[in-house]
Amino acid sequence: MIIATFNVNSVRTRLPILQxxxxxxxxxxxxxxxxxxxxxxxPDAAFNELGYTCFYHGEKSYNGVAxxxxxxxxxxxxxxxxxxxxxxxxxxxRYEDLVILNTYVPQGKSIDHPDFIVKKKFFTKGIIYSYG
Numbered sequence: 001m002i003i004a005t006f007n008v009n010s011v012r013t014r015l016p017i018l019q020x021x022x023x024x025x026x027x028x029x030x031x032x033x034x035x036x037x038x039x040x041x042x043p044d045a046a047f048n049e050l051g052y053t054c055f056y057h058g059e060k061s062y063n064g065v066a067x068x069x070x071x072x073x074x075x076x077x078x079x080x081x082x083x084x085x086x087x088x089x090x091x092x093x094r095y096e097d098l099v100i101l102n103t104y105v106p107q108g109k110s111i112d113h114p115d116f117i118v119k120k121k122f123f124t125k126g127i128i129y130s131y132g
Contacts, residue, residue, distance in 0.1 A: 002027040005102065011035040011066065015043055022050050028070045031091070033104035035064030042066070055091065063088040065102050081129040086122060101130070 004027040008014045011032060022030070035042065035058045044054040047068050055077040058064025065088065069075055076094040080087035091102040103126070108119030 001029070003029045003031075003100070005031040005033070007034050007104075008032045009034050009036065011064070012037055012041065012043055015046060019046060019050065022047075022052070022068075026070070027068075028073070029093070029095075029100070030068040031093075031100065031102035032066040032068075033064070033102065035066050036061055037064060055093070057088050057091070059088050063104055065089060065091040065104055067091055067093050067102060069093075081125045083125075086125065089122070090126075101126075 002025065004025070006018075008018070011018070030052075035056060037058050038060050039056060039058060042054065042056045042058065044056070047054050052068040052070055053072050054066060054068055055075075056064065056066035057079045058066070065079070067075075067077060073095055078092045080090050089104045089106065093100045093102065106115065106119045106122050108116040110116065
């Protein structure tokens, strides 16, 4: 099984690169971060043509996570930490005994920056989510 990940920094901008790479490498699973597009604009038709089923959750100009799954494997995909927060930053995929957590972690900047609190909250929620 080939599993890949890519901080795509705009899935629509990188679409030609992704299509070329997917045709060459043919991974079974591709996880993307920073897709930077609202769900209604995600280019799932282009990936479907290559044999991938798409799971995604994003927002305009920021964040966004996605998974491309080859050959429609029987997978279960969820977003966020089951509380509605960080839904565009966390994707959990379960396939048989395999569980993959695809994340786009908030940048904390410096320890005295307000964004650092958001980053700490993200990691705390992730630990609670992962270990109950």
